[in-house]
Amino acid sequence: MSTSDSEQQAVSSQPEPKSGRYFRKHADFFTKKSGDIMLQADDEKRVCFCFNLVQLQAASSFFRDLPASSHPTDMVDGLPRYPILESSSDGLHVFLLAVRSLSQVAPFVLPEHIIQSTPAAIYEAAQIGARLDVPCIYRLLDEALSGASHIFHTPFILFAIWELSAISSKTMSASRSTLDLDITAVDKYLVRAVHVQSPACWLELQDLHLRRAQGMARVRSICEEIVMGACRDCGRDGRAVTEEARLRIIQGAVDGPEEVAAKMRRVSFVSVCGACQGRTRKHIDSLHDWYMRFISEYRFLAPYESPKGGW
Numbered sequence: 001m002s003t004s005d006s007e008q009q010a011v012s013s014q015p016e017p018k019s020g021r022y023f024r025k026h027a028d029f030f031t032k033k034s035g036d037i038m039l040q041a042d043d044e045k046r047v048c049f050c051f052n053l054v055q056l057q058a059a060s061s062f063f064r065d066l067p068a069s070s071h072p073t074d075m076v077d078g079l080p081r082y083p084i085l086e087s088s089s090d091g092l093h094v095f096l097l098a099v100r101s102l103s104q105v106a107p108f109v110l111p112e113h114i115i116q117s118t119p120a121a122i123y124e125a126a127q128i129g130a131r132l133d134v135p136c137i138y139r140l141l142d143e144a145l146s147g148a149s150h151i152f153h154t155p156f157i158l159f160a161i162w163e164l165s166a167i168s169s170k171t172m173s174a175s176r177s178t179l180d181l182d183i184t185a186v187d188k189y190l191v192r193a194v195h196v197q198s199p200a201c202w203l204e205l206q207d208l209h210l211r212r213a214q215g216m217a218r219v220r221s222i223c224e225e226i227v228m229g230a231c232r233d234c235g236r237d238g239r240a241v242t243e244e245a246r247l248r249i250i251q252g253a254v255d256g257p258e259e260v261a262a263k264m265r266r267v268s269f270v271s272v273c274g275a276c277q278g279r280t281r282k283h284i285d286s287l288h289d290w291y292m293r294f295i296s297e298y299r300f301l302a303p304y305e306s307p308k309g310g311w
């Protein structure tokens, strides 16, 4: 089924009784029930969704706190109309599917055509959740996306969703999950949506990817600054020992960041005395810790300086 076929099936147009304008009701939220309101998207499609107000209030403190006097006076299909500002029809659809799943036995599943053709709608659903104060939206979308790991930009959507949640531990781990992704190839509408919503978040993610790509160059330059004095025990020139360490770490510079870090951990020096080994190990451990922070921290508050006292 093509996208346009599924879209045609998903919505149906009916004349709006009073104004004569046409409105479209989504097939997934078509049937009116007692206690329903009509939520309407804000894009050019302006698709309408019947949804139970009490169910919405259970999830959203925005709707819970809405004073009775602010109830809309205009009606669509016999239900009070609530326009959801700055929402797309696809985004509102995903959002309402997620909220509705809270009262259902079956877990929330993202429609496959949304995942394939309009992944930005998943992010927009999280934006709507953030605006309407629905804290469970991030978890619901995360769980639904975990079943969609075959979609290559899933880690990026997860990052964008958790960034909206402002839960820093989740954002941090989600940012690391994007590292194997070519973020320049992510769906352009999705990237634009994230860029518009929070330019700082997008810049910081780019910075993280840049640091990962450039981390090896920084390790190489730090390695070249090595100055270790002569050993008090064996009298050996520290430069020779550290030169050996440097070569072992930066050889095969085509390694990925994880391989470089693992190399730092396992590098050993059998030809030197215990004291030389000890102080070289200390320096390499310090470099390793710096390197791991440098390539994996999403929100860095302090500038990345070389390990204290060089290494």
Ligand SMILES: [Zn+2]
Binding pocket: 231, 232, 233, 234, 235, 236, 272, 273, 274, 275, 276, 277
């Ligand atoms: Zn020594």
